[in-house]
Amino acid sequence: MSIPSNLPLRNDLAGEEPYGAPQLDVPVCLNVNENPYAPSEAVIDTILERVRAVAPTLNRYPDREHAELRKALAAYLRKESQVELEPEQIWAANGSNEIMLQVFQAFGGPGRTALGFAPTYSMYPEYARDTFTAWTTVPRNADFTLDVDAAVKAILETRPSIVLITSPNNPTGTPATMEQIEALLAACEKAGVDGAPEGTHPLLVVDEAYIEFRRPGKPSATTLIADHPNLAVSRTMSKAFAYAGARVGYIAANTGVIDSLRIVRMPYHLSAVTQAVALAALDHTDEQLAQVGHLRDTRDALVDWFRQQTYKGQPIQVADTDSNFVFFGVFDDREWIFNELLNRGVLIRDVGPEGWLRVCMGTDEEMEAFKSAFLEVIRLAE
Numbered sequence: 001m002s003i004p005s006n007l008p009l010r011n012d013l014a015g016e017e018p019y020g021a022p023q024l025d026v027p028v029c030l031n032v033n034e035n036p037y038a039p040s041e042a043v044i045d046t047i048l049e050r051v052r053a054v055a056p057t058l059n060r061y062p063d064r065e066h067a068e069l070r071k072a073l074a075a076y077l078r079k080e081s082q083v084e085l086e087p088e089q090i091w092a093a094n095g096s097n098e099i100m101l102q103v104f105q106a107f108g109g110p111g112r113t114a115l116g117f118a119p120t121y122s123m124y125p126e127y128a129r130d131t132f133t134a135w136t137t138v139p140r141n142a143d144f145t146l147d148v149d150a151a152v153k154a155i156l157e158t159r160p161s162i163v164l165i166t167s168p169n170n171p172t173g174t175p176a177t178m179e180q181i182e183a184l185l186a187a188c189e190k191a192g193v194d195g196a197p198e199g200t201h202p203l204l205v206v207d208e209a210y211i212e213f214r215r216p217g218k219p220s221a222t223t224l225i226a227d228h229p230n231l232a233v234s235r236t237m238s239k240a241f242a243y244a245g246a247r248v249g250y251i252a253a254n255t256g257v258i259d260s261l262r263i264v265r266m267p268y269h270l271s272a273v274t275q276a277v278a279l280a281a282l283d284h285t286d287e288q289l290a291q292v293g294h295l296r297d298t299r300d301a302l303v304d305w306f307r308q309q310t311y312k313g314q315p316i317q318v319a320d321t322d323s324n325f326v327f328f329g330v331f332d333d334r335e336w337i338f339n340e341l342l343n344r345g346v347l348i349r350d351v352g353p354e355g356w357l358r359v360c361m362g363t364d365e366e367m368e369a370f371k372s373a374f375l376e377v378i379r380l381a382e
């Protein structure tokens with residue numbers, strides 16, 4: 001980083017670093033919770049057809065309201081989450097990162113507070129910083145589940161404008177139950193909001209970036225939208241949908257929330273090419289999601305495997321996970337483990353509470369490479 005001191009960078013940004021995990025060229029990359037399976041030839045053909053079809057229109061601005069994409073996402077949610085939503089109840093952007101920034105732009109701001117549950121996704125404080133919103137957290141229980149009593153108390157006392165719950169949580173993988181989400185919703189529906197007129201209630205945002213990896217039969221929070229005007233559920237095509245490079249996220253909520261986001265979005269924020277590429281994947285939903293079941297099995301097998309290992313005579317702890325990654329520890333020097341794995345060509349993530357590490361699910365070969373490198377490293381530590 002080299003920013004000359006005579007540049008008028010915002011005072012609160014002085015000394016800040018751009019966010020992001022290292023992008024290293026190593027054989028086994030298990031660090032950013034991607035899906036390891038590339039789009040199929042059939043999907044690639046449809047991408048090419050759809051992009052070819054919009055190419056002659058690129059002198060014009062794209063459909064600002066991305067109506068066709070919102071309709072296709074509503075159809076996807078009908079199938080994946082058994083929820084009936086109108087296209088007007090869905091809104092897409094360049095990754096759920098952009099969606100969340102729009103949420104903070106519309107509902108945060110000076111004098112407002114956003115509340116989350118730590119440890120959680122490390123981008124949230126950045127959206128808060130960038131929108132001059134205060135960021136505060138309630139600690140999770142020792143097993144990383146939500147401390148509902150503390151959460152409800154904090155909502156009523158802090159009077160935040162945004163309550164942000166990640167389910168499954170990143171970096172821990174912990175799901176929130178529907179009962180927990182409903183308890184938080186009830187608290188939001190009772191609480192007031194500092195910096196907003198009397199009678200205003202906090203918006204509860206459930207970040208479901210990893211929801212497709214949940215255990216079969218579990219519902220999505222999108223099924224609560226019909227009864228809760230102050231609920232929004234953010235999702236992404238980056239993870240289970242195996243489309244991180246396409247940069248498509250979306251949010252489902254009642255139209256009041258969506259119309260609020262429409263106020264702050266950049267005009268034509270979603271390019272015609274992005275819309276075409278997203279629609280191409282949605283033409284092949286089953287294929288794009290084909291590996292989700294296998295990745296779930298890989299995750300469960302890795303959790304079992306970890307639970308049979310020891311580090312310096314102690315069992316390795318693993319957080320319960322409904323996601324495509326596993327959070328494990330506790331190591332006296334996690335950086336050493338991280339670096340020794342990297343020396344063996346395996347990149348994972350050193351994130352979250354001290355002593356814990358996160359690994360995301362790769363192909364079968366990548367998982368074998370991870371496990372054998374990990375065994376070598378912990379034996380070295382004995």
Ligand code: PMP
Pocket residue numbers: 032033094095096097098121166169170207209235236237238244247248249
């Ligand atoms: N939410 C959570 C919890 C995440 O872990 C991530 C990605 N790491 C995102 C949102 C952002 O995903 P994207 O912008 O790719 O949709």
